[in-house]
Amino acid sequence: MLEICFSNISKAYDPGLFKKKVQAVSNLSFDVRQGEVFGLIGPNGAGKSTTIRMLLGLIRPDSGSILFRGRPLRETPIHRDIGYLPENPYLYDHLNLLELLTFCGRTSGLDAKAIFERGQGLMTKLNLLNAQKRPLRTFSKGMLQRAGICFALLHNPSIVVLDEPMSGLDPIGRKMVFDLVMELKGEGKTIFFCSHILNDVERLSDRIGLINRGRLVRLFEGTDFSRNDDKTVVLRISELDATQRHELQMMGGRLRQEGVELLLAVPEGSYYPINRYLEKQEIAVLGGRSEWVSLEEMFMGIVKEEAA
Amino acid sequence: MRGMLSLAVITFKEGIRNRSLFGIALLALFLFGLNITVAGFFMRDIGKVTVDINLSALNFAGLLLIFFVGINLMAKDIDRKTIHLVLSKPLSRSQYICGKYFGIQFFITASLMLLMVFSCLTVALLLQLYPNYFDGFSWGIFFVATFFIFVKLWLLSAVVIFFSSLTSSSLITLIFSLATYVAGVTIEEVVFYLKTELAAQERIISESLKSFIEVISWVVPNFAAFDFTMEAAHGLAINTDRLMVSFGYGVLYSAILLLLASLIFSRREFN
Numbered sequence: 238m239l240e241i242c243f244s245n246i247s248k249a250y251d252p253g254l255f256k257k258k259v260q261a262v263s264n265l266s267f268d269v270r271q272g273e274v275f276g277l278i279g280p281n282g283a284g285k286s287t288t289i290r291m292l293l294g295l296i297r298p299d300s301g302s303i304l305f306r307g308r309p310l311r312e313t314p315i316h317r318d319i320g321y322l323p324e325n326p327y328l329y330d331h332l333n334l335l336e337l338l339t340f341c342g343r344t345s346g347l348d349a350k351a352i353f354e355r356g357q358g359l360m361t362k363l364n365l366l367n368a369q370k371r372p373l374r375t376f377s378k379g380m381l382q383r384a385g386i387c388f389a390l391l392h393n394p395s396i397v398v399l400d401e402p403m404s405g406l407d408p409i410g411r412k413m414v415f416d417l418v419m420e421l422k423g424e425g426k427t428i429f430f431c432s433h434i435l436n437d438v439e440r441l442s443d444r445i446g447l448i449n450r451g452r453l454v455r456l457f458e459g460t461d462f463s464r465n466d467d468k469t470v471v472l473r474i475s476e477l478d479a480t481q482r483h484e485l486q487m488m489g490g491r492l493r494q495e496g497v498e499l500l501l502a503v504p505e506g507s508y509y510p511i512n513r514y515l516e517k518q519e520i521a522v523l524g525g526r527s528e529w530v531s532l533e534e535m536f537m538g539i540v541k542e543e544a545a
Numbered sequence: 546m547r548g549m550l551s552l553a554v555i556t557f558k559e560g561i562r563n564r565s566l567f568g569i570a571l572l573a574l575f576l577f578g579l580n581i582t583v584a585g586f587f588m589r590d591i592g593k594v595t596v597d598i599n600l601s602a603l604n605f606a607g608l609l610l611i612f613f614v615g616i617n618l619m620a621k622d623i624d625r626k627t628i629h630l631v632l633s634k635p636l637s638r639s640q641y642i643c644g645k646y647f648g649i650q651f652f653i654t655a656s657l658m659l660l661m662v663f664s665c666l667t668v669a670l671l672l673q674l675y676p677n678y679f680d681g682f683s684w685g686i687f688f689v690a691t692f693f694i695f696v697k698l699w700l701l702s703a704v705v706i707f708f709s710s711l712t713s714s715s716l717i718t719l720i721f722s723l724a725t726y727v728a729g730v731t732i733e734e735v736v737f738y739l740k741t742e743l744a745a746q747e748r749i750i751s752e753s754l755k756s757f758i759e760v761i762s763w764v765v766p767n768f769a770a771f772d773f774t775m776e777a778a779h780g781l782a783i784n785t786d787r788l789m790v791s792f793g794y795g796v797l798y799s800a801i802l803l804l805l806a807s808l809i810f811s812r813r814e815f816n
Contacts, residue, residue, distance in 0.1 A: 290815070290816070293629075294632075295632060296814040296815065321633035323629045323630055323633075326630055327625040327626055327630075328627065329559050331558065331559045332555055332559060336555060339551070341634060343548065343550075343551040344551055344634040344636050345635060385630070388630060389633075
C-alpha cells in the first residue's frame with residue numbers, strides 16, 4: 238500500500254525582486270510504500286528538503302499533487318500520523334527537554350501519563366535522561382539532534398520523516414539513531430528520510446531515490462546496492478537468462494549490470510548453494526571483484542554524468 | 546485549544562526566563578528608587594510627579610519587554626526555523642498565532658504585575674512620607690491608568706504578531722512595530738493640530754497631506770486612547786463611557802490584527 242505519493246510536483250522559489258526564479262523541484266514523481274525505509278539522496282540544493290517541506294505543508298507545490306494514503310494532502314489531517322525531524326532542529330533555548338516533550342505530547346493529544354512514559358522511553362534510548370531538566374541552550378549539537386528525534390517520535394507516529402537525522406552526531410550518536418530507525422522499521426513504521434551520509438542510507442533503506450537539480454534521476458531497489466556486508470563475494474559472470482537470474486536472486490544473490498560486465502554479489506550464507514548452481518548451470522565465472530560498487534560511487538558517477 | 550494553550554505556556558516560559566527581563570526589571574526598579582530619592586525636590590507637585598514617574602516607568606518597562614523580548618518570541622521562531630518543528634505537530638496556523646499572542650500577553654502581564662507591586666510600594670511610601678502633597682490622589686484611578694497600560698501593551702503585542710506574520714526577520718518586525726507605536730502615540734495630536742486655525746495658516750500643509758494623515762489616523766492604532774496618566778496624576782474623574790470605549794477599541798483592534806495575521810500566516814510558505 239502506498240503511504241505517500243508525489244506526482245509530478247514542481248516548485249520554484251522567488252529569490253527576490255529582479256531575480257530569476259530558482260526551480261527547486263521539477264516534475265518529481267515517486268512513492269513511499271507502507272512499512273518501508275525510503276532514503277532520498279542528492280547533492281546540496283537538489284530539492285530534498287523542499288520535497289519534505291511540501292509533504293509537511295510548510296510550502297505548497299506550484300503544480301502536481303501529493304497524495305497521503307490515496308487522498309490529496311490538503312484534505313487530509315496528516316500531522317498526527319507524521320513525526321518530523323528538520324535538518325538542524327532549532328529548539329527553544331530557555332525550555333528544558335521535559336517541557337518541550339510535554340508541549341509536543343499535548344499538541345498531539347496525549348495525556349500526561351502517556352507523555353511521561355513515551356518521553357522517558359525515548360530519552361533512555363537516546364541517552365538524554367540525565368539532561369531532561371537542563372535548558373536546551375546548554376545542549377551540544379548532537380544532543381539537540383537527539384532531542385529533535387524525541388520530539389518527532391513522542392506521539393508514536395506511523396510515518397517518520399527525517400531530514401538529515403545523522404547530521405552533527407558522533408559515531409555513538411549515529412549508532413543510537415541507526416538502531417532506533419531499525420527498531421522503528423521493525424515496528425512496521427514507514428520511514429522517509431534524506432541524508433548525505435550515503436553509507437547510512439545504504440544500510441538503512443529498502444529503496445533509495447536519487448534527485449539532482451530537482452528531478453528524480455534514479456530509483457534504486459534493494460538489490461541495486463550493497464548492504465555494506467564485508468563478507469560478500471562479488472563475481473563477474475557470463476550472461477544469464479531470466480530463469481537463472483530469478484533463481485540466483487531467490488538464493489540471496491544480487492545482480493547488477495555494469496557496462497558489459499554482469500556482477501553477482503554472493504552473501505556469506507549463500508556461498509555453497511550459489512556455487513553449486515553456477516556449476517550445475519555451467520555459468521562461467523569470469524573473475525572476481527574485491528568490492529561491490531558502493532552507493533557513493535554510483536552517486537558520484539550519476540551526478541557527474543548529469544553535470545556533463 | 547489544548548495545543549494553543551500549550552504553545553502559550555511555552556511562549557510564556559521562554560519569555561519569563563529570558564535574561565533581558567532582569568535588566569528591564571532592574572531599570573524599572575531604578576526608576577522607582579530614583580522617584581523616592583528625588584521626590585522631595587518637587588515641593589507641592591510630589592504627588593503628581595510620583596504618579597507620573599511610576600506610570601511612565603511601567604509603560605517604559607512594558608515597551609522594552611515587548612521590543613526586546615516579546616518580538617523575539619515569535620519572530621525568532623520564523624528566523625531560526627523553529628516553526629518547522631512546531632507546525633509539524635497537529636497545530637493549525639491560526640492556533641499558532643493565538644497561542645503566541647496569549648503567551649506574549651501572559652508574559653507581559655506577569656512581568657508588569659511584579660513591577661506594579663514595586664510601583665505601588667513606591668507610591669505608598671511617598672504617600673506616607675508626604676501625605677499633604679497627594680491632594681486628590683486616588684488608588685482607584687491609579688489602578689485604572691495602570692490597567693490601560695496593560696491594554697495598550699496587549700494591543701502592541703498584537704501589532705508585533707501582525708508584523709511577525711508578514712516578515713521573516715525580527716529586525717524588520719522591530720522597525721515596523723516601533724514605527725507603528727510612535728505613529729500611534731502621536732497621530733492624535735497631529736490630527737488635532739491640523740484642525741486648528743494655526744495649521745490652516747500654514748501653506749506648506751496641503752489638502753492631500755491632510756487627507757493622508759486623516760487616513761493614517763484611522764489605520765494606525767491610536768495608543769493615546771489608553772493614556773490616563775494625566776487623570777491619575779491630577780486625581781481627575783474618568784468618564785465610564787471613555788473607559789468602555791477605550792477598552793473596547795483595544796480589544797477590537799487586537800482581534801482584527803490577530804485575524805489578519807492568521808489569514809496572512811495561513812497563506813505563508815516557510816522555506
